[in-house]
Amino acid sequence: MSEVLINVQNLTKFFTAKHNFWGNPISFVKAVENLSFQVYKGETLGVVGETGCGKSTVGRTLVGLYKPTKGTVTCAGEDVHTAIASSTAMKMRRKIQMIFQDPYASLNPRMTVGDIIGEPLDIHRLASGVDDRTERIYRLLRQVGLNPEHASRFPHEFSGGQRQRVGIARALAVNPEFIICDEPISALDVSIQAQVVNLLKELQQEFGLTYLFIAHDLSMVKHISTRVAVMYLGSLVELAPCDELYKNPQHPYTQALLSAIPIADPVIEAKRQRIILEGDVPSPIDPPSGCKFRTRCRYAAQQCAEEVPAFIEGANNHSVACYLVNK
């Protein structure tokens, strides 16, 4: 395998849920707990899971919007969070960029599209003059499939898909190595989703980008990812190469998740047996002891309640955290 670009070790992020009278925290939302994984250069790591499983928190911590409670994130060997707190912050921020979920809320309505894309160029002083700046903005617009004339327009004049393209152009402006895509297509129509995913794939080939692709649409994740990580209630339950995971899911949660995806073929749908998960995801303030999935797991045993199952790598780079698999 190629070199490791992002190395996440024991990443933990708690948010304070309640304070006592003195303002000291007494209970926490355990958004992300003890996460360790690597992202290799040039790959797309898909992160899937239900609402509230902490996938967006991972993305936001990786880009440096959140400070981790514990653990480290390194980008090409350099610690992201120490870099951001020091004088090398600008250099680090150029390496990691983010595309946000909601193309309606993530663009400033009072700035023209040209200024939105030009802002990172100004902040990082990448343009050598006014002409160079305009030239770069036009080039970025063309790269994401928009016209240079669009530079003088405002975000409200664009459709959702076009706005998401502007968001992508803004992320590309500083020539990043690593882009975190936080549900970039979930707000878009089906036919537009395919356009944006294809664009992301093309850009990845052209610039050798590395993506962390966060989504809840498992079929889209399969389409774009090299490897896929499955999260449940703040923990990683399974991580495997894309085809391996979809062909041979090991964790009971992954199995249920995959069986819940509707397939656009009535013949196959008629024959399918679904694993229906009962109930809801438990609260991340007070997660179950041991394996967090045990309250909804079909195979839960005594052991699952007592100890947290280790995340162990098996054959085919397939890692799972489950006692059933790692005997």
Added chain:
Amino acid sequence: MKPILSVENLKVVFNTYAGTVQAVNDVSFTLYKGETIGIVGESGCGKSVTSSAIMGLIPSPPGQIASGRILFEDEDLVTMDDKSLQKIRGNQISMIFQDPMTSLNPVLTVGLQIAESFMLHQKLPKKKAMEKAVEMLKLVGIPAPEIRIRQYPHQMSGGMRQRVMIAMALACQPRILIADEPTTALDVTVQAQIMELIKKLNTEFSTAVILITHDLGIVAGMCSRVLVMYAGRVVESAPVNELYANPQHPYSWGLLKSVPRPDMKSGTLESIAGQPPDLLAPPPGCAFMPRCRFAMEVCKQPPAPIKVTEDHMCRCWLLDKASPHTPDILFKECETA
């Protein structure tokens, strides 16, 4: 067999300051007892407006049903007065709305919201109605319903709220259930739960279901017939197996090609270029023409509905006798290329 609902040439317009928006244009379909039909299309294609029109929920002004009939057991819902409509709405025809977060009343307990329809339509006293509400919550699979009926919507998760919505909609055992994107705001695992529930109710009470969605996967698993809508018109309607195996309209085909299949190896996705048209000024002729890769000169004129088989209708010039190619050959060429 006689259909329980038949929509005939429905046309809904919205008179705005910017001009008249033709949201639904010449939509016709029929629904039989115990059947599930799907309406698919992108946002703004008129699928939700169609369902609001059936429920008599088009805000007027600015909305207006310009022409057409909606026949429910030989009665026209379009011309019916409000009082008789209220007797049908929530009783015979009911609806599950898209967003369970905003369609429940936040200041009433969920029990009261469900009991309301028993008190209104079946004239039950409050105590009896609340008992019925507990039964309904049990039916939709909410644990500890006796406690839950005294709770408020904010105390429940999204999936549970959607179950409450379904319980409300089913309270009076309606003949027709309209589900307007019932799972769009929910996770796949919860979506599977809700779909399973709707399926069960459909078979147990032989309620006819109109399922409105943009997810072709859900339609494949739930419906017997599908209508594909684009820019306010039904561009194709067919039995579900027929549509997925043999789509005839370039839009239906493109839509099917643009969803990745988790059970197949995928290269690049086919995407439909461009944007859906502005309904204030729709293109003359076929509304899909600007995005259609097979567009011809004749497409500037509106295509007439053509019967491919007895129950497969499609509005496309490619199916015209004078067309140089048939759609299936063109689609195959694209798929192999």
